[in-house]
Amino acid sequence: MNYKEQVKGKITGKGNELDRRKKLWGEIDNAYERGGEGTIKSVLIEHSNSITMEFDKLLKQLREKL
Amino acid sequence: MMELKTLKVRGFRAYTEEKEFTFDNHAIFLFGENHRGKSSTLNAVEWCLFGNECIGEKTLIPERKYWEIPNRNIQPPNVLVEVELRDKETGDELTITRKWVSARKDELKVILRDGELLQGEEAQEKLAQLLKSSFRDFLTTVYQHQEAIRAILTQDPRERNEAIDRLLGLSDYRNILRGIEMAKLGTEQKKMGGDFDNFAGAIDAVLRSRENDLKDKRVKAVEKGLKEDRLCEKGALGIASEVKDQLLKFASEVNLSLAELQVPEQWRDLNGFQEIADGEIKRFRSEMPDVKKQEDLFKRQAEIRALKEKYEQKENDWNSTKTKSDNMEKESAKLQKEVKELEKKITEKQKERSEMSTRGAVITEALNYLRLEGVDKNTCPVCETEKPDLLYELEKERAEKYEKLVGAIQGQLDAFNNRRNEINTWFEEYDSVKRSFEGAYKAIGQVKKEIGEALGREITAEDDPDAILSNALKQVDKKLEELEKAVKSKQENLDEIASSLGKMQLIVDILSFEEKKRIVEQIQQSSEYLRLEELKDQMAMLVDDIEKIKEAISEASHEAAEQRVTAAGRVIDNYFHRIANNPSISKIAFTLKVDSRGLNSYVFEDQNGRDLTPILSQGDLNALALSIFLGMAGSKETKQPFGFIILDDPSQSLGSEHKEKLVEVFDEVLDERMVILSSMDKELQDLALSKITKAKTKYVFADWTQEQGPEVNKE
Numbered sequence: 001m002n003y004k005e006q007v008k009g010k011i012t013g014k015g016n017e018l019d020r021r022k023k024l025w026g027e028i029d030n031a032y033e034r035g036g037e038g039t040i041k042s043v044l045i046e047h048s049n050s051i052t053m054e055f056d057k058l059l060k061q062l063r064e065k066l
Numbered sequence: 067m068m069e070l071k072t073l074k075v076r077g078f079r080a081y082t083e084e085k086e087f088t089f090d091n092h093a094i095f096l097f098g099e100n101h102r103g104k105s106s107t108l109n110a111v112e113w114c115l116f117g118n119e120c121i122g123e124k125t126l127i128p129e130r131k132y133w134e135i136p137n138r139n140i141q142p143p144n145v146l147v148e149v150e151l152r153d154k155e156t157g158d159e160l161t162i163t164r165k166w167v168s169a170r171k172d173e174l175k176v177i178l179r180d181g182e183l184l185q186g187e188e189a190q191e192k193l194a195q196l197l198k199s200s201f202r203d204f205l206t207t208v209y210q211h212q213e214a215i216r217a218i219l220t221q222d223p224r225e226r227n228e229a230i231d232r233l234l235g236l237s238d239y240r241n242i243l244r245g246i247e248m249a250k251l252g253t254e255q256k257k258m259g260g261d262f263d264n265f266a267g268a269i270d271a272v273l274r275s276r277e278n279d280l281k282d283k284r285v286k287a288v289e290k291g292l293k294e295d296r297l298c299e300k301g302a303l304g305i306a307s308e309v310k311d312q313l314l315k316f317a318s319e320v321n322l323s324l325a326e327l328q329v330p331e332q333w334r335d336l337n338g339f340q341e342i343a344d345g346e347i348k349r350f351r352s353e354m355p356d357v358k359k360q361e362d363l364f365k366r367q368a369e370i371r372a373l374k375e376k377y378e379q380k381e382n383d384w385n386s387t388k389t390k391s392d393n394m395e396k397e398s399a400k401l402q403k404e405v406k407e408l409e410k411k412i413t414e415k416q417k418e419r420s421e422m423s424t425r426g427a428v429i430t431e432a433l434n435y436l437r438l439e440g441v442d443k444n445t446c447p448v449c450e451t452e453k454p455d456l457l458y459e460l461e462k463e464r465a466e467k468y469e470k471l472v473g474a475i476q477g478q479l480d481a482f483n484n485r486r487n488e489i490n491t492w493f494e495e496y497d498s499v500k501r502s503f504e505g506a507y508k509a510i511g512q513v514k515k516e517i518g519e520a521l522g523r524e525i526t527a528e529d530d531p532d533a534i535l536s537n538a539l540k541q542v543d544k545k546l547e548e549l550e551k552a553v554k555s556k557q558e559n560l561d562e563i564a565s566s567l568g569k570m571q572l573i574v575d576i577l578s579f580e581e582k583k584r585i586v587e588q589i590q591q592s593s594e595y596l597r598l599e600e601l602k603d604q605m606a607m608l609v610d611d612i613e614k615i616k617e618a619i620s621e622a623s624h625e626a627a628e629q630r631v632t633a634a635g636r637v638i639d640n641y642f643h644r645i646a647n648n649p650s651i652s653k654i655a656f657t658l659k660v661d662s663r664g665l666n667s668y669v670f671e672d673q674n675g676r677d678l679t680p681i682l683s684q685g686d687l688n689a690l691a692l693s694i695f696l697g698m699a700g701s702k703e704t705k706q707p708f709g710f711i712i713l714d715d716p717s718q719s720l721g722s723e724h725k726e727k728l729v730e731v732f733d734e735v736l737d738e739r740m741v742i743l744s745s746m747d748k749e750l751q752d753l754a755l756s757k758i759t760k761a762k763t764k765y766v767f768a769d770w771t772q773e774q775g776p777e778v779n780k781e
Contacts, residue, residue, distance in 0.1 A: 003238045006626065010618035021611045028615065032242050036194060040245025047608060048254050055258055055601040058594050059265060065589055066265075066272060 067709030074148040080106035082775035091761040096744040098767025103776030104744045114147040119201040203237045209712040233698035234630045239623035255609040276583040299333040302573035320354040374535040384506035391503045419475040426468035620664035638697035645727045646689040684719040710740035717750045729753040
């Protein structure tokens with residue numbers, strides 16, 4: 001069994017949680033296969049940015065309201 | 067596993083002309099003295115596979131910091147390295163060509179088995195897929211560089227553990243973990259959580275502040291007599307309406323007009339209403355007729371008071387000068403008489419002095435004559451009477467009688483003159499007093515005229531202006547007193563209206579604070595806020611997922627490491643005993659732990675459980691490093707993408723016995739991998755040639771010239 005399967009087999013979680021983590025692992029692994037560590041970093045930052053950018057925008061709007 | 071098939075080098079470091087190597091046996095020897103181009107040959111393989119990754123400080127190899135790729139003797143640079151690889155399992159072949167363009171740029175081409183040519187990024191991506199290794203992996207697992215030895219034996223556990231992980235073929239786990247950590251999602255989540263908490267805290271603070279403000283205003287409203295049921299929009303608008311009615315009524319009473327004042331429909335517009343109403347109250351206070359009258363009377367009062375004061379002052383002046391003048395008039399008659407007497411006395415005394423002076427002059431003349439004529443000085447020339455010392459006696463008599471007498475007369479004259487001068491001065495003052503008296507009289511007349519003008523009547527000599535002014539002042543005071551009562555009543559009326567306005571403003575403030583509080587409360591319930599919270603949770607979930615994945619990677623890595631250490635441990639122990647042959651070490655325990663970051667941590671201990679690295683000699687350490695390197699490379703449990711290993715001058719610090727054993731180990735490793743051995747050590751060369759039982763290819767680096775580069779002969 002290669003490392004991908006080994007890691008996948010070790011991921012814990014219940015129901016959707018487990019599926020979600022396995023999917024994320026799949027993305028990380030693909031990124032690594034595509035371009036190594038730097039690509040993993042880019043993919044995860046992309047994930048994070050999709051959340052933080054909306055968060056920052058909303059926070060700015062709400063601060064103005066306050 | 068990929069094996070080396072051919073290598074073509076041109077213009078790379080020690081190379082000028084193109085040279086080609088064929089790796090047609092498992093044992094490849096590059097033998098020759100130093101500075102003949104052996105290392106450049108091995109470096110060419112690295113550069114072809116990894117390009118600029120193997121240059122610079124990041125490689126942790128000191129001499130690579132300012133590494134130059136092109137040979138300085140070829141201008142312009144013409145660097146090309148081509149490596150042909152073959153997959154040991156599938157037989158697929160792959161040609162990789164790298165051409166130097168500049169210090170930062172090169173051209174990469176990959177030709178696949180089916181002839182497909184890939185270039186640039188596409189070629190780079192394919193190469194990464196096929197090799198599944200970074201330069202760091204290559205350095206620690208394939209190319210036994212002295213830096214790799216140092217990394218394994220370093221006292222820095224992190225560097226050592228990482229090097230061993232790579233040796234064990236566990237680079238993927240470590241690389242993936244590093245890639246995940248590079249994203250720093252935990253930091254991002256912490257920042258996001260902090261931002262959210264700060265914002266939530268700010269909302270709470272604003273709400274608390276609004277609640278306190280509201281509480282204060284409600285207390286004030288109750289103190290001002292407002293009932294709870296009026297603390298609403300209806301209450302505020304009702305008060306506004308009452309204020310308007312009160313102002314209209316007041317304006318009518320004082321005969322003034324009221325500015326345009328509309329009671330708004332909403333409490334939010336009451337600020338404008340209040341501004342106008344406030345302005346009108348201020349205007350009424352100053353413009354109502356009674357106040358105007360009051361102001362006029364105050365002016366009149368001040369005018370009469372000033373006239374009264376002026377008159378009293380002038381009258382005082384006149385009285386005092388009159389008294390003085392009267393007194394001096396009485397004195398003047400007496401003094402005039404005294405002056406006449408003095409003048410008479412002065413005339414008499416002047417005459418007396420004149421006579422005395424004449425008589426004295428005659429006597430002086432006579433004496434002078436007697437002296438000149440030589441007359442007997444004891445006989446009087448007039449009466450011829452005999453008199454002893456006549457001239458002397460006459461002279462003495464003249465001095466005593468006439469000079470003394472003239473002096474006395476002159477003294478009296480001076481006294482008379484002085485007194486006369488005093489009296490003259492007095493008369494001058496008397497004239498001045500008389501003039502002042504006349505001036506004061508005229509001034510009184512002027513003030514009387516002013517009083518007459520001010521009161522609108524004539525002031526005759528029979529009138530008492532002071533009494534007239536006092537009466538006028540009393541009349542003004544009486545009118546003022548009456549007006550003050552009226553004005554006070556109206557001002558109180560306006561005060562009441564202003565107080566109503568204040569209550570209305572208090573309700574407006576309460577409504578405004580309530581609205582602000584509502585807005586803040588609405589923020590907390592808004593879809594944006596809920597979404598914000600959701601995003602924060604999403605980020606926490608992402609970080610949690612990542613943590614779980616990291617745990618899984620760490621666990622899988624540890625599990626795999628354990629399997630491989632168990633398998634390779636025996637081989638390493640075996641190799642070390644054979645190469646080092648150190649009687650004090652009967653056993654090497656190669657154990658695995660997990661560090662605080664969840665990464666694999668390796669320990670080498672002797673039979674007594676002590677760390678081995680600090681007690682070994684340089685030769686032993688080198689033997690241990692080679693044992694680990696070869697043990698891992700030779701172990702079937704380790705998974706490496708490359709089917710060859712490169713050993714560059716591995717016999718440093720090794721004795722003859724070490725070298726012989728090392729060659730025996732090489733022979734075993736050759737069962738699994740191709741071994742490319744580069745050495746200038748004649749003893750090792752001979753041992754390799756005689757002891758290695760596998761087919762060998764030997765390249766002899768005989769010479770090196772600036773123009774042609776290495777002279778390489780295949781044997």
